[in-house]
Every structure is written in C-alpha cells, then in structure tokens.
Amino acid sequence: MAPQDTGPAQVVLTASVARRYYLDGRSKVEIADEFGLSRFKVARLLDAARASGLVRIEIRHDGGIDVDLSARLRDAFGLQHAIVVDTPDDDLVSLREHVGRAAAGLLAEIITPQDVLGLAWARAVSAMARALRPLPGTPVVQLTGALSLPDGPDTSVDVVRDVAAASGGVAHCFYAPLTVSDAATARALRQQPEVARAFGQVPSVTRAVAGVGLWEPGQSTIHDAASEADRRALRELGVCADISGVFLSADGEPVPTELAERMITISVEEMRSIPEVVVLPYGIRKAPAARAALRSGLVGGIVTHTALARAVLDT
Amino acid sequence: MAPQDTGPAQVVLTASVARRYYLDGRSKVEIADEFGLSRFKVARLLDAARASGLVRIEIRHDGGIDVDLSARLRDAFGLQHAIVVDTPDDDLVSLREHVGRAAAGLLAEIITPQDVLGLAWARAVSAMARALRPLPGTPVVQLTGALSLPDGPDTSVDVVRDVAAASGGVAHCFYAPLTVSDAATARALRQQPEVARAFGQVPSVTRAVAGVGLWEPGQSTIHDAASEADRRALRELGVCADISGVFLSADGEPVPTELAERMITISVEEMRSIPEVVVLPYGIRKAPAARAALRSGLVGGIVTHTALARAVLDT
C-alpha cells in the first residue's frame, strides 16, 4: 500500500533542490520560494539528500598530499604541522625526494623574516635544501657537525650555506665533525669560536629541521658511522631513535649516552627550547623511530609519506 | 620570493576545516573556536576549498533515474513531473519496460485516494500497469476504445481492470473498438450506456496516463492500424503526434481530423481539462512527437529515457 520510501518525483525534486543549494549556492529561503515549499521542507529535503547519498561531498587533494592522514597525524600527536606525502612508492631515494620537496614547501610557507632556522644534518634535510625556493632573508644556524658520507655530496655545512644563500640570510656554520673519539675533544671543539658562535645562536632558533634515525643498521647515519661498541651500548640502553644526535627510547624518553658527549650537536634541552622542530622520517621501517620522535614532545612538525604515517597511526 | 599560492600546511588546514564543516556538520563558529581562527577566516577557507576543488560536491542518483535531465525537462516545459530513466539501452521493448516501471513508481507516488485516474491505451501504459504496485483505492477510467494487437496480451479494457483491481477502486471500463469505419457508428457507440458512463467520468479525472505516437510506420499503434488513406490524409494535415487519439502538429497544435471522429476516445477539450496528463514516450525516433506533446500544453508529466530526453532538449 505504501508507495516506496521515496518515489521518483520526490527524488527528482530533491535533486533539483540539492543542485540549487549546493551547486548554485542559493539560500534555502530562495529555493523555498522558487519551488513553493517552506524553508523547513527544503532543509529536510536537503538532509534527506545527504542521508540518502544523493548528495556526496568528498574532500580530496590531488597535489600529492594526503590531507586526511596529515590531519589525523597532526591531531593524534598535537603537532603544529603535519604533511603526509601521498606516494605509493617504497623506494627510499624516491621517498626522500618527495618528503624533501614537501618539507621545502612547508618551510617556504611557515618561515617568516623574523624566524631563525636551525638545520640538523640528514639526507632528507639535504633533499629539502635542494628543493628549497627562496626564503625571506632568514638566518640559518647549523645544529650538527659534519658527517662525511661517501655517497652524499652535501655535508651539514653545505646545506646550511646553501639554504642561507637561498634565503639571503646569515649562515651560522662551522667546520667540525659530527662525532669525535672522546668527550674531551668534543668539549674542546665546542669551545672553538666558530662552533661556539653557531651554538650561541641556538637559543634564538625558532624553527629547526631534522631527520629521524632508527637505531638499526642502515636506518641511521649516526648508527652506521658509530663503532660496533657504540652501536651495542646504545642498543642496550634501549635507544630506539635519534633526532639530530638526541637519542630516544621507543616511548620517546631522552636517553643520556656517552656517545652523545662525543658529538658536536645540540642537547635535549636546547632542542626542547626550539619552538618548532620539524622532522622528516621516511621509509616504512622507521615507524618505531617516528613514533618515538612524535611521543618525545620534542617535535612540533613532521613531513613524511603515507605508508609511514599509517604505520605510526595504526599502533 | 612568494611561497606558492597555498602551501602544504595551508592545504591540510583547509581540508581539516572542510571536513569538520561538510562532513562532521559543525558550524563555522565551532570550527573557528576549535582551530583558533575567526569565523570569517573559516568561511574564507571554505570558499577557497570549494573554489580550488578540494571539496567536491556531486549530485548523483544510482537508482536508474537521471535526476539532472529530469529536472531540465521539467523546467524546460513547465511540467509538474518529469522522470528520465537512465538507461543506455536502445531496444524498444527494454525501454518500454523501464519507462513503464518508472511510471508505475511515479503513479504510486503521486496518486491519492482523492484522485481519479484515466488510462489511455498504449503499450507503455500496459507495461506500467504490469509494474504497478497497489494504489490507494483510486477509481480508474478508461479513456480509449480497445485496439486488438496481435502481440499485445492486454487491451485497454484489461489494463483498466487490472489497475482498478490493484488499486481496489472502481473500474469505469467499456468494450468498444478504438476506431470504427464511420463517424455515425462512433457517435452511436459513444451513446451506449457503458461507454457513456465511462466518458461521463472524464470530467472528474485528475490524472491520466497515455502513450505518445509518432505519425509514421511502426511509431504509432493508431497509425499502423489506420488505412493507407487515413495515414496519408493525416500526414497531409501535418499530423506529427498522437496522444490517446488526439492528433498534434509538430509544434503541438491540435489538428482536427476526420479520423478522430471515427474514434472512441476523448476530445482535445476533455484532455485539456484533465489536471495532469502523463505521457510515456520512448525510443529515440519519437523525439518530434515527444516535443509536439510537450509543446501542446496538454501534458503535465512525462516519463521517458535519457536518449529521448536529450534529443527533445537539444533542439
């Protein structure tokens, strides 16, 4: 006896109303007048149109950013910025390039002339530097000593100088290795005028960019450059991740290490005092390290890719 | 120097705001509070999201009705109802079934117990009757005499009786042919109590359903049943279409014919007095006839299919 839930004429009317409202931008009052309905009726038709799936609204970005994952990541860890690059790739070099490019975009967006930019060394940071377009004259501060990689063209010094050149700002850089053989040498190096001058700028740094290492072979340049004894020692201390020479346990607690004392880099306290540290993890295996970094509270921004973001969130 | 038009962080923010607004149904004020923005900023972000294509709204019905064409047809001809069945088919039998089913749905939707339903004979009307689900006890009035087709199981009488049975209402039907050999016989037949009783109900008919014929071979049961002389005579009078025995020129003007006087059917005036006549044209070739019917002003509703609707509108 009942006509079906909604008849065809109803469907057509609803669709017409929905079109006028959602696509033509008319007000419900106008539509009500036009169709000879009450504005309440129009509102109910529109509700029905939404509920029945006649009107479908989707939010999608085709510029290579997964906006949904980005927002979830940002909200899950209370971050200031999260960018998840949408790429099905799983080649590390390609991922790094994508993340670097997105980080360059983010930096260009959020950096103002009042900012002071700190850069740790990481291959992703180097990729970012290469993709960077001119910034408004921002000073750039080197946060870590240089690590000479056989395959890497850029050292931390190069990156800082390149970025400063692009920004037209001052480059606070120094020539020193990332790690030395004993704490005394490290302390001595930090006293060097050049190094001391750069590190003296750290308290004024407002944004920093760093990579994230996982304390496993091939997942951290620091790990790979360390001695077998250091590798084992840190593993036994429960080190899971490193951010610019700051070591973290799996749940994000800073882990004091003897190795850190032999490194030319910033301390946990210095890092914590930087208003926004942006990290650039990539590669699905680094999920535990990324999670540790996000849990540490040291990080205010992240640029990564879909697979890793999902892995971090699905825990 | 300018960062690109919108940076990645901006995109993520905009998408989050759009999600909250369009998908979660929050008000702009709530969103502004949540994100620490002014409500104006939220409104502008949403505008930008719409403009940039980040938010896409589409209105689509997957129930076999082309809502867009339906509405265009309704508006173009000022109809009360237009239903365009979305089918890529071009087989006449299949089209007729689809149109019939949709017409049954429309009828079930718009018929009330206060209505009086008139039915002309047409194969599509017969298809509709077969698809009809129970109606609220509506009286049904036969509007045309019977035409015996070799392949048609239903005559106009059958259709009326079936529909009345389904509705539980009274069937005002009669046994008489659609056309006879001379006007005097037709007049005499109309005086028959049974026939006169049915036609006496015509002024109270509030909705009628009829087919549309194109005055060409194979496009009108009346044409095909007519003598060669009649076919030629009407062609020379400029007859393009017929609706339930009412003949129309290509621009929808009623054409008085001698043939009409030999038919047991309603007059133009009677048809015009019916508040809503729903026609069921199908088959792309009938476009001129459908157009004529819609232009005539006699028609208040149409049920047809995509190809024909498009052909009618693209003129």
Next chain:
DNA sequence: GGATGCGGTGCTCAGATGAGCGCCGCGCTC
C-alpha cells in the same frame, strides 16, 4: 618621505538557519 594600491583581516547588521516544539491528519487498536 609620503602617497598609493593591494591582500588579508575582522567588524556590523540584516537576513538565513537550526533545534525544539506543538499541531494536524492518518492509520491502528480495542
């Protein structure tokens, strides 16, 4: 150095909108 224009922001105020409520008609039950 001051005038000018432009993009981005948030204000006012009128008009649009939503939540909740009461009314009405219908079908069902007893």
Next chain:
DNA sequence: GAGCGCGGCGCTCATCTGAGCACCGCATCC
C-alpha cells in the same frame, strides 16, 4: 467509534552566516 501513536509540517527564537565595509601592514612608486 474513541483513544493512541506516529510521521509530516511549519512555527518561534536563539544562533549562525554573508555582504559589505573599514582597518592594517606591506610593498611600490613618485
């Protein structure tokens, strides 16, 4: 036939929203 429950409708009133405007900072140009 009276009572009941339900769904659809439109009202009120508080809130939300949009159009237009004024303001600010910045860059540009005489």
